Amino acid sequence: MSERDRKPPFRRPGGKFSGKPRGFERPQPWRERDHGSDGPVILYGWHTVTLALANPKRRIRKLYLTENAARRLADERIETRVTPEIVRPSQIDQRLGPDAVHQGLLAEADPLPSPDIDTLAAEGLILVLDQITDPHNVGAILRSAAAFDVKAIVTTARHSPEATGVLAKSASGALELVPIITAQNLARALTRLNERGFQTVGLDSAGEQDIAAVALREPLALVLGAEGKGLRQLTRETCSVVARLDMPGAIKSLNVSNAAVLALYIGATRIGLMPK
Numbered sequence: 001m002s003e004r005d006r007k008p009p010f011r012r013p014g015g016k017f018s019g020k021p022r023g024f025e026r027p028q029p030w031r032e033r034d035h036g037s038d039g040p041v042i043l044y045g046w047h048t049v050t051l052a053l054a055n056p057k058r059r060i061r062k063l064y065l066t067e068n069a070a071r072r073l074a075d076e077r078i079e080t081r082v083t084p085e086i087v088r089p090s091q092i093d094q095r096l097g098p099d100a101v102h103q104g105l106l107a108e109a110d111p112l113p114s115p116d117i118d119t120l121a122a123e124g125l126i127l128v129l130d131q132i133t134d135p136h137n138v139g140a141i142l143r144s145a146a147a148f149d150v151k152a153i154v155t156t157a158r159h160s161p162e163a164t165g166v167l168a169k170s171a172s173g174a175l176e177l178v179p180i181i182t183a184q185n186l187a188r189a190l191t192r193l194n195e196r197g198f199q200t201v202g203l204d205s206a207g208e209q210d211i212a213a214v215a216l217r218e219p220l221a222l223v224l225g226a227e228g229k230g231l232r233q234l235t236r237e238t239c240s241v242v243a244r245l246d247m248p249g250a251i252k253s254l255n256v257s258n259a260a261v262l263a264l265y266i267g268a269t270r271i272g273l274m275p276k
Contacts, residue, residue: 040108041164043175044096049105050078051173058176059110064092069104100169111163112175114182117189120152122197125267128154128223130186130235132256135161137227139170140257146174148264149273154181154189154221190238193221200239203263204231205253207244211263214243216270222263227256 040061043052050073052058063084065073070086092102120126127150132138138161145153161167163175183189190200201214202223223239225231236242245259254262268274 041111041162041168042096043107043109043164043168044092044100044102044105045169045172046103046105047173048168048171048175049107051176052107052109053078053081055112055176057112060107061110062108064095064106066092066104096165112180115152115179117154117181117183117192118196120181120196122219124149124151124219125264125271125273126150126152126154126193126198126219126221127260127264128186128190128193128200128221129156129160130223130231131156131159131226131229132224133159133161134227134256135165135167136170137255137257139167139172139174141224141260142167142171142174142178144257144261144264146171146177148268150178150264152179152181154183154186154193156186157182157184159226186232187234187238190221190223190235194238194240199241201267202231202236202239202242203245203259204236204242205244206230207242209243210246211243211266212246214241216267218271218273220267220271222260222267224256224260224263 043049046069049063053060053063060082063080063082064087065080065084066089067086070084073080089102089104092104092106093100095106096102125148127141127145129138129141132141132155138155142153163171163180168175181189193200196219198219198221199217200221200223201211201216202225203211204225223231223235225235231239231242245254245262247254265274
């Protein structure tokens with residue numbers, strides 16, 4: 001008998017045994033924002049869930065834990081905020097799929113509010129994402145943004161993944177640290193950033209100069225385009241500068257999440273945000 005089989009069965013409070021909790025159907029891998037959804041945000045994994053529990057702005061609807069995860073939360077004195085339901089690891093597998101690394105934690109939560117672009121302080125560094133659709137890439141960009149103290153990420157309302165599931169896991173808790181501003185019209189959002197004094201620098205392989213040669217200044221907005229397609233034409237035209245990332249090797253392009261890290265390091269260094 002395996003260790004999972006020896007775990008006690010899941011029971012609903014006051015109810016009889018059930019092989020899986022109600023509503024434990026598998027979610028879609030990702031949803032575009034324009035599809036709309038009244039459903040909860042799905043958060044799983046240790047860092048993703050524990051940072052959500054620590055965020056007073058995040059309303060937790062339900063929390064599912066394995067016995068080991070519940071014990072670890074208690075040992076580390078992490079407040080669950082809601083009464084958790086204890087489940088077997090296989091039950092979370094059924095909800096998420098066998099490849100999801102959930103570490104025994106799954107939460108259903110309300111989405112965080114999207115701030116208005118005019119409430120964003122004109123300081124530091126922000127990222128703008130032009131229809132980047134891969135949730136793994138957006139999650140990785142969020143994680144890097146948190147590492148570089150990015151003040152916000154501006155993304156498109158359409159053709160971008162919702163902040164749930166795979167994206168949230170890839171972000172490793174950064175959803176709770178970096179505000180996401182959703183723009184209905186990205187060109188108008190960039191125009192507003194220009195009006196508020198941001199230097200908007202688009203990253204594109206066809207940029208006229210290497211970003212290392214651009215006189216960067218604060219506040220700085222780095223604009224990244226979609227995988228394969230790059231920046232859309234109107235986005236390029238609205239940026240104050242369009243630059244490229246020059247590399248010495250035979251391969252001249254990077255995955256967008258890797259390009260984001262490099263651009264963030266260059267930007268943060270040039271405007272004096274890196275620790276000395």
